[in-house]
Amino acid sequence: MLRNHIRTAWRNFVKNKWYSLLNIGGLTIGMACSILILLWVQNESSYDTFHSNVDNIYRLTAEANENFKAAVSPAGMVEELPNQIPEIKSSLRLSAPFEALVEIDDQKFKEGPVFYADPNFLDVFTFPLIEGESKTALDSPDGILITEVTAKKYFGAESALGKTIKIDNGDTFTVKGVLADVPSNSHLQFNIIIPMTYHAKNDSDLVNKVWNSFNFYGYFQFEESAISTPEKFSKMVAKINQIYAERAPEYEIIFNLQPLKDIHLHSDLQIDLPGHGNIQYVNIFFLVAFIILIVACINYMNLATARSSRRAKEVGLRKVIGAGRRQLILQFLGESLIISFLSLVLAIGLVYLFLPAFNHLSQKELVFSLTDPLLWSTLLFIALITGLISGSYPALFLSGFKPIKVLKGRLKLSKYNLLFRNGLVVSQFVVSVLLLIGTTVIYKQLTFIKNKNLGYDKSNLVYVPMEGEMWGKQDALKAALAENPLTNNFSIISDLPANLVTGDFDIHWEGKDPNEQILFPSIRADENFLDVFQMTLLNGRGFSKTSSENNDYIINETAVKVMGGNLENILGKTLTFKERKGTIIGVVKDFNYKQLQYAIEPLVIRHGGFGNLAVVRTSPKSTESTIAALENIYHTLNPAYPMVYNFVDANLDSQYKGEQQMGSIFKVFAILAIFISCLGLYGLSAFMTEQRFKEIGVRKVLGASALRLVNMLSKDFLKLVFVAFVLAIPIAWYVMSKWLEEYAFHIELQWWVFVLAGFTVLIVALSTVSYQSLKASLANPIKSLRTE
Template identity: 75%
Template sequence: MLKNYLKIAWRNFIQKKWYSFLNIGGLAIGMACSILILLWVQNESSYDTFHANADELYRLTAIANEDFKAAVSPAGMVEELPDLIPEIKSSVRLSSPFEALFEADDQKFKEESIFFADSNFLDVFTFPLIKGNPKKALAQPDGIILTETAAQKFFGTTNALGKTIKVDNKDVFTVTGILEDIPTNSHLQFNIIMPMSYYAKTHSDLINKVWDSFNFYGYFQFQKNAISSEEDLSKMVYRINEIYTSRNEFEITFNLQPLKDIHLHSDLQIDVPGHGNIQYVNIFLIVAFIILIVACINYMNLATARSSKRAKEVGLRKVIGAGRRQLVFQFLSESLVISFFSLILAIGIVFLLLPAFNDLAQKELVFQMGDSSIWITLIIIALATGLISGSYPALFLSGFKPVRVLKGRLKLSKYNLLFRNGLVIAQFVVSVLLLIGTMVIYNQLNFIKDKNLGYNKSNLLYIPMEGEIWGKMDALRAALTQNSLTNDFSIMSDLPANLVTGDFDIHWEGKDPNQQILFPSVRADENFLNVFQMGLLNGRSFSRNSFENNDYIINETAVRIMGMDVENVIGKSLTFRGDKGTIIGVVKDFNFKPLQYAIEPLVLQHGKRGSLTVIKTAPNNIENTIAALEQIYGSLNPAYPLIYNFIDTNLDAQYKGEQQMGAIFNVFALLAILISCLGLYGLSAFMAEQRFKEIGIRKVLGANATMLVNMLSKDFLKLVFIAFVLAVPLAWYTMNQWLEGYAFHIELQWWMFVLAGLIVLTVALSTVSYQSLKASMSNPIKSLRTE
């Protein structure tokens, strides 16, 4: 019996090649899209799962002022909590990632994303050493751990144990371990780890074991089953907060973040870079499901539209004794055969498109043919697709009455037509939704790119202070001033792009002693406002020789929080971090953090020294400016190569995740429309075939091509219009929710919805009109010769 069903399915497949191509092509594209998305989702969801103790590992995070959530914690607190809470098996601290200059075998390399880590780092985290002893690798202050890639780069071999490296032209370190390259699905990405005991020689937080300065990432490994439920986690968090409150006056709330949640569930500031977003994962999971359903709808539509072609077959089978269950099984078998053919084609498409998709998503996804779990997932997808797409056609076709069919009186019910129209509407609701989503994301990214941040970000080049420059700032200042290409510069502590500093230790006249507000700050020289072209609302900028006066400039938001106004705040006293001074100016609010965050109060302090120099270059003289900087830098700091970057590039990098999401969304929106149009093309072709004789009669009676195209197209266009009406409120709600994640965002505009509707309408009209025009141009003699 099954053999017979498969034979019939194969014959139908061969005889109706175009129909089969539309079905298999639509399902294959839908499956390929879903497989690619699922590979991406699997990768995003797998972060940090490779650690042996992943379920027992948590990161300590902090919340201040309810809105300021940070990934960092105090060094002393992380070190001492295991002694106060027995359930904590061990703790490990990591510094913020930093850059350094390394010299090995007479070659120099500038490296990024280096961490200082406690000596038990390799006990807590599962980063396997291929050479060295994990218990001792970070035990000595002059030890250093390299990954395979770093060792190969520095020494040309991974057999580098015991070799020496000079760091920042000063201290010499011995290679005590070689790590396997860090998996791409780790939230910690690095090539070099240095011992915290070396950092503890100079860092005051580590020397004094402070509980009130937030500069380190703190991780705890808990005893097995110490936290086995949400209730256990809440109790542990309560105990940690109780201990902190008993030792500090600041109102800080701490949380424990599961290690596996860090990549997708971190909306924290001062975090390691490269996080994902659970919202995007959920969105793309829904998109994968929707695209697959759209492909299934194609199959249902074409199968039910062609029902009259299979009616006599069903009637004959019923006459010779076939039951409805057998017929349902037959048609489901056919849909499953097509589904598995589509799966084979989809796998081929995935292999072809995976390199381009990896480039688009900035991933290293691999389709592992030997992974049994992938094959189980693919088989489940094929089975689900076959059963879903074949279910309604099977039930519908098996329900034909043999007497009516064999007498030629088959008449499809209005419910069949209603269901088919509903499927077409569902397809185009999805298409309109995805198109509107694409437009909103595109416009929000353009808004971010073009938004006036409160300063001019163009042509701003910055270089870090390194090596001998730290002791030659006056010489650097003089050299930059003397050169006309570099004399528009400012030296500062931080870029006003993503400030991570902040302090509660601030006092002004009339401040409520119970008020606790975090004030970010920047230490900058007298050129700061001019270089960034910021607006000064009142007062003056810093003067050249007033470093000892503790002059302060604050922003508009700070003025409002202090309960004053721009006109009367000048001359008021302000004490920040124990330094009493005077407010000399109010700068217009500017964005110094990504646009997800509202503008916070800001304090600008006058400082002669800084960690960065920003130079404003002439638009047509950038290369000459860089050459001048290389000459100045080379003479003052010959041991270090000049490293420079541009502020607008730095700002663009903050929205890398959104840009990738937008690009991926664009591709899948276009593919969803393509799949919908494949189905619409097949459906319109079949409808034209069904009305072939009617078209011939109308042509004989004088109907022209325009009238016939209008007749055949209007029913489909009505469905597209209904889909548009249904999609608009759904799109408005969904995209409004997404935009709420930004403190600064575009407003949804009516033209976005209308344009999406017009695009879908035009594509649908083009698809249907082609078949309609083809039918209207046919010779009526062919359709009427049998009458």
């Protein structure tokens, strides 16, 4: 039986090579696309699952108000909560990641990311140690952990254990352990871990065990099943908040526990570690993978049902000699499964061929290993489902033919069959239009982000962080920058206005409600700040060199509204920021100092002569020479450190890396979905043209022009594309509106975006159909009208 099915499938394949190739080509491309997307989805969904205690590890997060949710927590709180909550097995603190100057054998390198971590780092997290003892690796303040790639980079094939490394031209550390390279699906990415006990020598938060300063990432490992149910979880969160309220009653902070495996995809928090994904993107791409596979299956179903009349006599003869409907269904399903598994083999080849390009596109290190039994089972499942879906309707339809009718003559297809087939074509092009509209909207939003006036001029701004001796030589730095005409347009600031994440509650003004808690981000800046960033001062004046350092404040428009004032009466008002009483001297026009997902919050700009960054505005044609001048000044003042610089606009672009990758991937798969749809449309139009070959000959003899014939053969298909466009509009409008709602600042959906997508798909479909139509209309009518 099986041999007969395989033989029959092979004969049909050989007999109808062109249609078989269209089917296999569509399924192969559809499967390859789906496999690549599913590899990406699987990687995104697997973050941090390799830790042995993943189900018991949670990160402590804080919510100051509905607009400010942060991933950081107080150092003292994380350390002391286990003493008050027995269900917490252990707690762990991590610093923010940073870059360090590493010196080995008198050679210096910039290395990062680097974390300070508590000694139980390797007890909480499962990062395998290649060399050293995990229990004692971080016990000593002068110990250090490095990854395998870092060890090879600095020590080659030699064992790194016991070797010394000098950090930031200061203390020397001994390598106490070498870690296996950090998996790419870890939300923590690092090359070096330094003991928290070393950091505690100088950090006031750690020394004083504070509960009101949020500068560390805190993790708790709970006892097995301690918070395994929603009820237990809620009680634990309530208990943590109760303890904090008793310890720090002056602040209204709400804490929560974030499961470790949720950090990568479900973290919409500020002051978070870089590199997070987005569960919405994962869901979208999972759906796209499924849809592309369905589009490929529709091709098979369409061509099989369209060509059903060709196999009607075969079905009739098989029924006459005793074949039952069940046998026929199995035969046709067997044929589709054979084609499906053949397509899978070809799809695997395509995946291997294009995986490097896909990795480059998605900025991932995806691996396609056929030795993985889970992967094999997934691939076989995809082939099986694809074969069953694509072959189901043709099998049921073909096996239902009545032998008396089909053996009398050519079978006439029912209106129901045509309606079903047209519905499949419409479904394909609905998907194509949706993906094309999605690609256009994402591109428009990214363009909007790139070109939006943020309230300051972000171009031609280069910044250099303060490091080493530069911290104590900022007066000398200012003098050197002012003397050089290439660098004299500079400002010394505490934070970039492109990504401000700090905030304080300790702020008071005249008439403030004492019970009101409002978070105020702040920047410390010098008198050049507004000019260098070309911000608009709406009222008042900027800072001056003669003013007292901490007695002048500039606020933004939003802060004026929060304080209940206006541009005219706010100047001269008293403002106390973190116990420093001063005067409001100016109001700056609102500018975006966070990603565009967030609304503009009240901002305080404090006057200060010292900062963390030196920012220089370059002339458009002198950027390289300005950087060279900066390097000369930097090396003169800080010879022990190599200068690191970046551009403000590049920093802004990096904040939307996820959106850029999503747009690129979306664009590729939108094109492929349209291509697969057109493959089926091409085969369908070729077959329908063949069916009407004699009619075309007759019409041509009677005087019909080629253009008239093309119009006759094409209009039915184009109607289907138009119906698909109409159906896709409300779906696309809803989906893209929801996506844009994630941004406080976004584009408005415009009608022409939808028309452009529909017109593009219409032109592609018309080109696909017209080729066959034109070919038939130009054929010699003698060939079509001659007798057999």
